[in-house]
Amino acid sequence: MRLKRKDLLGIEELSSEEIELILETAASMKEVSEREIKKVPTLRGKTIINLFYEPSTRTRTSFEIAAKRMSADAINISLSASSVVKGETLKDTALNLEAMNPDCIVVRHSVSGTPRMLAGYLSSTVINAGDGSHEHPSQALLDMMTVKEKLGRIKGVKLTIVGDIAHSRVARSNIYGFTKLGAVVTVCGPKTMLPPGIEALGCKATTDMQGAIKDADVIMMLRIQLERQKESLFPSTREYARLYGLDPVKLEKAPKDVIILHPGPINRGVEISPEVADGPWSLILNQVTNGVAVRMALFYLLLGGIKEEFS
Amino acid sequence: MRLKRKDLLGIEELSSEEIELILETAASMKEVSEREIKKVPTLRGKTIINLFYEPSTRTRTSFEIAAKRMSADAINISLSASSVVKGETLKDTALNLEAMNPDCIVVRHSVSGTPRMLAGYLSSTVINAGDGSHEHPSQALLDMMTVKEKLGRIKGVKLTIVGDIAHSRVARSNIYGFTKLGAVVTVCGPKTMLPPGIEALGCKATTDMQGAIKDADVIMMLRIQLERQKESLFPSTREYARLYGLDPVKLEKAPKDVIILHPGPINRGVEISPEVADGPWSLILNQVTNGVAVRMALFYLLLGGIKEEFS
Amino acid sequence: MRLKRKDLLGIEELSSEEIELILETAASMKEVSEREIKKVPTLRGKTIINLFYEPSTRTRTSFEIAAKRMSADAINISLSASSVVKGETLKDTALNLEAMNPDCIVVRHSVSGTPRMLAGYLSSTVINAGDGSHEHPSQALLDMMTVKEKLGRIKGVKLTIVGDIAHSRVARSNIYGFTKLGAVVTVCGPKTMLPPGIEALGCKATTDMQGAIKDADVIMMLRIQLERQKESLFPSTREYARLYGLDPVKLEKAPKDVIILHPGPINRGVEISPEVADGPWSLILNQVTNGVAVRMALFYLLLGGIKEEFS
Numbered sequence: 001m002r003l004k005r006k007d008l009l010g011i012e013e014l015s016s017e018e019i020e021l022i023l024e025t026a027a028s029m030k031e032v033s034e035r036e037i038k039k040v041p042t043l044r045g046k047t048i049i050n051l052f053y054e055p056s057t058r059t060r061t062s063f064e065i066a067a068k069r070m071s072a073d074a075i076n077i078s079l080s081a082s083s084v085v086k087g088e089t090l091k092d093t094a095l096n097l098e099a100m101n102p103d104c105i106v107v108r109h110s111v112s113g114t115p116r117m118l119a120g121y122l123s124s125t126v127i128n129a130g131d132g133s134h135e136h137p138s139q140a141l142l143d144m145m146t147v148k149e150k151l152g153r154i155k156g157v158k159l160t161i162v163g164d165i166a167h168s169r170v171a172r173s174n175i176y177g178f179t180k181l182g183a184v185v186t187v188c189g190p191k192t193m194l195p196p197g198i199e200a201l202g203c204k205a206t207t208d209m210q211g212a213i214k215d216a217d218v219i220m221m222l223r224i225q226l227e228r229q230k231e232s233l234f235p236s237t238r239e240y241a242r243l244y245g246l247d248p249v250k251l252e253k254a255p256k257d258v259i260i261l262h263p264g265p266i267n268r269g270v271e272i273s274p275e276v277a278d279g280p281w282s283l284i285l286n287q288v289t290n291g292v293a294v295r296m297a298l299f300y301l302l303l304g305g306i307k308e309e310f311s
Numbered sequence: 312m313r314l315k316r317k318d319l320l321g322i323e324e325l326s327s328e329e330i331e332l333i334l335e336t337a338a339s340m341k342e343v344s345e346r347e348i349k350k351v352p353t354l355r356g357k358t359i360i361n362l363f364y365e366p367s368t369r370t371r372t373s374f375e376i377a378a379k380r381m382s383a384d385a386i387n388i389s390l391s392a393s394s395v396v397k398g399e400t401l402k403d404t405a406l407n408l409e410a411m412n413p414d415c416i417v418v419r420h421s422v423s424g425t426p427r428m429l430a431g432y433l434s435s436t437v438i439n440a441g442d443g444s445h446e447h448p449s450q451a452l453l454d455m456m457t458v459k460e461k462l463g464r465i466k467g468v469k470l471t472i473v474g475d476i477a478h479s480r481v482a483r484s485n486i487y488g489f490t491k492l493g494a495v496v497t498v499c500g501p502k503t504m505l506p507p508g509i510e511a512l513g514c515k516a517t518t519d520m521q522g523a524i525k526d527a528d529v530i531m532m533l534r535i536q537l538e539r540q541k542e543s544l545f546p547s548t549r550e551y552a553r554l555y556g557l558d559p560v561k562l563e564k565a566p567k568d569v570i571i572l573h574p575g576p577i578n579r580g581v582e583i584s585p586e587v588a589d590g591p592w593s594l595i596l597n598q599v600t601n602g603v604a605v606r607m608a609l610f611y612l613l614l615g616g617i618k619e620e621f622s
Numbered sequence: 623m624r625l626k627r628k629d630l631l632g633i634e635e636l637s638s639e640e641i642e643l644i645l646e647t648a649a650s651m652k653e654v655s656e657r658e659i660k661k662v663p664t665l666r667g668k669t670i671i672n673l674f675y676e677p678s679t680r681t682r683t684s685f686e687i688a689a690k691r692m693s694a695d696a697i698n699i700s701l702s703a704s705s706v707v708k709g710e711t712l713k714d715t716a717l718n719l720e721a722m723n724p725d726c727i728v729v730r731h732s733v734s735g736t737p738r739m740l741a742g743y744l745s746s747t748v749i750n751a752g753d754g755s756h757e758h759p760s761q762a763l764l765d766m767m768t769v770k771e772k773l774g775r776i777k778g779v780k781l782t783i784v785g786d787i788a789h790s791r792v793a794r795s796n797i798y799g800f801t802k803l804g805a806v807v808t809v810c811g812p813k814t815m816l817p818p819g820i821e822a823l824g825c826k827a828t829t830d831m832q833g834a835i836k837d838a839d840v841i842m843m844l845r846i847q848l849e850r851q852k853e854s855l856f857p858s859t860r861e862y863a864r865l866y867g868l869d870p871v872k873l874e875k876a877p878k879d880v881i882i883l884h885p886g887p888i889n890r891g892v893e894i895s896p897e898v899a900d901g902p903w904s905l906i907l908n909q910v911t912n913g914v915a916v917r918m919a920l921f922y923l924l925l926g927g928i929k930e931e932f933s
Binding site for chain 1: 655656657658659660661679680683684686687690691886887888889890907908909910911913914
């Protein structure tokens with residue numbers, strides 16, 4: 001039982017059956033991380049390279065831990081855009097790494113489409129760990145896993161995503177994933193953050209936060225990239241927090257048993273208030289835990305480990 | 312046989328029995344690093360995260376080697392204070408890491424008390440790898456191990472610590488540790504480097520170096536943080552070296568068989584002269600060797616390996 | 623069967639028998655990286671430290687993958703020259719690392735002779751991963767392996783090396799290695815890049831590229847260090863490319879079955895045109911693959927693994 005594809009580049013290209021397979025596999029992988037001995041020999045002798053052109057402690061660590069718990073050899077490479085400018089092309093870097101016989105290259109890059117380009121050049125498996133404002137598929141998978149774990153289903157679930165939809169790879173991957181599994185997705189944010197035509201992806205779009213959350217089963221708050229806000233998509237952080245930040249007052253308009261997701265790292269007091277982030281509705285840390293499980297599942301399903309080996 | 316505590320935050324909180332247990336365990340761990348195959352399966356499947364907010368090649372490497380020789384999975388995370396400023400809080404970073412099910416987080420931070428704060432939030436084991444000017448417990452343990460190994464005892468040993476006592480976490484941890492085991496500790500340095508009231512920790516304090524070393528069994532020279540000397544705790548490096556640097560002339564005033572320790576990295580010609588650092592009195596490199604053994608012992612005693620497994 | 627030496631500091635000091643032994647061992651190691659499970663237990667429990675004072679993703683990754691495929695514990699340390707200036711001496715750093723009982727220290731440094739100096743201080747094995755403009759022995763070994771693999775021999779092969787010979791450790795190591803094995807080596811470049819007296823190493827030198835390549839079996843193009851070209855060894859990059867860059871037009875003057883090597887990373891359009899780099903003559907990616915094999919062989923032959931263990 002494995003994915004019949006070489007790479008994981010985005011949720012857009014996955015069938016609902018493939019997504020379900022990944023989620024089921026991740027559920028069984030999760031148990032490995034709860035054991036006394038958190039390690040299975042499944043991917044012994046496999047080489048996994050984490051090739052990060054954007055810094056990301058959290059995602060890199062999650063992939064690295066996932067690789068090591070599967071007994072793979074994990075190699076970290078952090079490159080800055082600047083080193084790329086004066087050096088070899090991305091394609092050459094990738095071909096050179098591939099010449100060292102890795103089994104999988106996990107790539108994060110600020111330019112949308114980079115993982116797909118690499119996947120075309122390489123015979124190794126490529127996993128997209130986030131590319132520009134395009135996709136972040138492992139994030140969407142862990143989000144779906146978290147919702148399914150909590151609510152028992154995704155079909156029919158009402159998901160509202162709030163924030164800078166236009167620039168968010170997390171939003172895009174989740175819109176694809178949740179709609180494929182039959183959820184009803186609404187995206188919400190100030191007009192400057194809602195890309196025109198986003199409804200074509202199968203979701204509703206609104207600037208009215210209260211309306212967007214009042215029937216939601218799940219609210220996913222996106223991180224405001226404070227460093228990007230020179231572009232002035234809204235007047236001030238305070239203004240954003242007031243209008244679109246999720247705090248206990250706004251949360252009162254949502255159903256009592258709504259659950260809250262956030263891809264992290266969170267900006268406390270900006271898009272989410274501390275009371276909400278730390279409250280009983282929040283599944284933010286469950287998401288992180290499930291992130292390791294999803295990445296173990298991806299390695300397993302793409303690199304061809306044998307199911308029996310980790311049971 | 313293991314420590315009955317979740318964390319190692321400082322020497323201050325340890326009983327003399329606990330310290331003795333760590334030193335004995337470290338002595339048996341040391342032998343592992345002298346084998347042809349320097350690896351025991353004791354902590355296979357454990358995940359140890361080195362979370363360093365201050366750069367430290369030496370200490371990070373020592374913890375990483377210790378983890379790997381115990382067969383644990385070691386994950387290195389280096390964060391700068393600057394990234395923390397614009398990003399998530401330290402608490403959120405720690406909670407997120409914990410959500411990935413590590414067994415232990417080794418933390419170094421420039422702010423005193425950070426490891427204790429994290430330990431309160433986390434159910435994982437936290438080991439303090441140096442926090443501000445507070446404590447550096449694994450350093451003190453390796454110092455005690457080195458003295459005990461050489462002199463056969465710590466009780467009654469006369470230890471003199473020379474340098475910037477006020478800002479030294481190494482000094483504080485060693486004062487706690489050596490006095491708990493019955494040593495007689497004197498701290499020595501220029502007035503600007505002796506914190507008022509330091510005697511309350513159970514040591515003597517003096518500005519007179521010759522008097523401080525003349526009966527010493529052990530002299531521990533502290534590193535002068537040249538980068539910090541803008542604060543001008545003394546007129547010049549040369550002046551400091553002349554008054555408090557340990558050179559062969561000063562060493563003549565000490566007992567013939569005195570031993571010299573230094574936590575490293577050393578500033579040759581500042582707090583210690585090359586002749587002394589490289590001389591027969593110096594146990595500086597033994598300290599480094601014992602550092603790996605002490606850290607293996609800490610992982611073993613805190614993460615609950617079974618004694619039999621590494622014999 | 624192992625090398626009867628502690629260190630690998632350069633090709634200059636190796637006998638042709640030693641080189642042949644390394645090449646043969648590397649050929650058998652190469653197969654490990656082509657297996658489903660790319661890992662042998664040969665160096666389990668050995669500690670290998672990659673101590674890099676110059677950044678080098680490619681070489682560090684190659685050594686790290688080689689170490690991990692041999693089951694050694696690999697520790698990466700990146701230090702900048704600046705940290706060295708204000709900190710401890712290189713010798714002290716090395717002695718401190720050695721005190722942690724590593725089996726091997728792989729060192730790259732911008733100052734020629736650094737690995738030899740360290741080897742004199744340390745009882746651990748030291749492998750030179752490139753020092754200043756002195757030597758880069760593992761690069762030359764992988765180049766020889768690639769030529770031997772393709773042409774079946776090195777004796778009598780005509781090798782032409784083109785580029786900044788004066789500053790190239792790759793060139794020096796290859797001149798030593800290929801001439802020891804009986805190849806005929808010609809170096810070629812503008813006058814400013816040809817060190818006076820280079821013929822004493824046993825090669826011919828010329829500024830005439832067409833003459834240098836017309837009978838060559840192998841052309842090795844060196845990387846132009848664009849960042850170094852402030853020194854103006856030639857008027858402009860464009861000028862260099864026109865005169866000494868290898869493009870299809872110049873390549874027509876060479877024998878039909880000539881093979882092209884380049885140590886990477888390549889500057890497309892400067893010393894080598896894309897058509898040549900990606901063409902059928904190019905063995906650039908084979909070189910990278912063989913790099914891992916050569917480094918596995920070096921670890922094996924220097925750290926004393928037992929031959930049977932990886933068969």
